[in-house]
Amino acid sequence: MRFSNNKRFPFLVLFRLVLVCGLIGYQSLASAVSEAELEQILSVQRIDIKRIKSYGRSAILPLVKLYERSDEGQRARIAWVFYQLSIKSAEAKRVLMKDVHTRHPGLRLQAQWALGRVSDDADVVQTLLQNMQHDPNPLFRDKAACALASDQVHLSPVKKLELYQGLIEALSDPKLQVRSIAIKALKIQTGQTKGYRPASYPEDRQKAIAKWHTWLQEYKRNL
């Protein structure tokens, strides 16, 4: 899993990725870009993400169209671009959701990570929670948890309630791995574990889960 630990105030992964990948200021009134131009940029192994960012929101729809006529490998690259742009887009979400259950490893990971960056819809969170708990592939489960921990960047406090509810429920999952990644995601989101240890005895786990439920009620009360 990826963890966030920044020296600047915004400790969310968005900022961490800024440090890793670098950002430029792109203007809201960006010039339009064609599919052909984007295809050209994407044809190079090292994608010129700065250039794509300079187009801003105008790049989204051409990218969606490219996505829909690309193979899995290329779709993974475009999903990565959606991630980098972090612009809410219903169209981007639509196409990414089609691949949220793909067995192609690269595409699956990129789609799961990118979804929270293009949408704050409840079904994105629900889908990722489902993947985290029920996907047969432990890698996909782990990376879904990653996405829930660090990449739901558009969620308001109200919408985060569903995320927290799902993670807290996953603390009771029969699979140890699911319990581990669920508490890791909660720790990243809240900074707390409330004493929950995924491998401890069930009765000890229940006590901590009860604390989480109490916390959740307090969280709900403050909305």
Place this chain on the structure above:
Amino acid sequence: MAHMVARIQAQLVAVVVLFLLGLPTGLADESQGILAQYSFDDDNIETGPDTFAVYEAAKGTVELSDLYRYSGYQSVEIRDVANDQDFPELQGYFALRKKGRLYAHFAFLVTNPLEQLNIALAGPKWFSRQKDGIAFWLSTRDGTLYHYSDSIPKKLLPLSPFVWYVVDVNYDIDNGRYDLRINQEGEPEPVVQLRSQPNATNAAGSAVDKFSFIGDTGRDVSNTLYYVYDVVIGTDERIVQQPFVAPGRRKMFFDMWYAFQKKAKGKPVCLPAFHLREFGITPSDYPLFKDATLRAQLNKALSGRMEVFQSAEVSSDRILRLFNAITAWNRGCQHLSNSKAGKSLAALHEATHLVPDSNLYRLSYALAKAAAGNGAEAEADVSALYGVWPNDSRLSIALAMIGMANAELYKTEYQLRAVIDNPDLHDNAALILNRGPVPSEYTSNLGSGFPLQWRQGMHSLLVSEQYFMVLLWQGKYQQARDFALGRVTKIDKGSWLAPLWYERAGDAVYLSGDQYAAINLYETSMSLANAGSTFTAKLSDLYYQIGDLQKERKLREKIYGTLQKKGSTK
């Protein structure tokens, strides 16, 4: 592309500036219970080394402001811009506290409560959500102030714009809990009083060693503009938790004026810089300062610890030129303070030659000329700056210094009066200066059309203002008032000079002690077109002094409206 951040040791600039003004510099005094203290005031500096850093990235800024003040002369203005892929930050440091109690006190004022801002205390793990990361966190959302306690955003109160809020935090580090009290200007009782709140992540023993003021936390949607003042961090509650400011305690623009008068003691000295751009450093230079070596060199230049940079030391010719201009300016100001006019002239001339666009260097060079006895040329230089610094109070102060530098005041007054009473000059000035609103490029516009007359007109204006200042400096308030009102009668009410002279009359009357008469004159000025933001700050101070907080608040909004039109406070 590199992350656009400039990390500036602003404390060094402040120390240099205060040194040049002859003010004492202070040291950290943990024995007194203070870990860090910033009033961003020219009379009250921060304590401790490496005490704070200013992050100005992309389009956001962190600047000193004398327009919104809580009790002193200046506050810090933090301005964020949405969609610029970064955020500005004021970040301060103090000695690590792992146990015991920590007290934090600060004031803030927002201009638009709907724009997000965040304020935090954090530890060695910076602003992460874990023990020793973020401990105390205030945030605004949809016009409401929240604190993050036990990882839950909890509402505190809806914020009003242009109102000062004073925050006091009593943090029990061992137990990871804090008491929080918030006072609102104009309210006798605290508007928030909470006890024993779990810290941000409910982590006992979460250490702290820094604080931070920013816009939003990463979604890059905030256009916040807010002001921070009087940050005190300490271990002694009695020192940190200061009483709420009552009307009359706040320092006024005129106090600042008189503080400069006292410091000057009749001779010109350099006036302080308020922003890096005054040294010719622009946001497009900031990526270069990602380099630690370059940053260290900048700090050296700003602190006056370097004489000259060699080309081998600095990779960029432009930066070499900027650095050597800064060191030349420091040298020149040092010589000016030590009354070494000749050496001051040489060094400040070098600075203006290296960075001709710097208004700060040009102003300093003009002051050196005055100190060397060349008052006429100094006046001409200052006149050239009026077009680009129309509302900067430093020009008025510089004029006063020039006036006092050249001769004894009564002689100065006599000379100026001779010019004032010259009917030819007066008519030319009236002809040129009554042409309606004056744009910022005033002098160049007139210069192209009326080469001789505009010089005479500008000279007449400057002489009038200088004469007025000299009367004030001598304490001849009634005479100064009469002179200012006399100028008004000779000027078209539609001219930009009319509100200026009403304001000047108000200045004289205020100094004579008649606050209400001063208010009347300022309000008359305000009723005319083109009243500037400095003027409304003075009027705002007066309403505060007489206890009319409602009118004072309305004027803050008016000032903000002025700032929005111009796009900048300076």
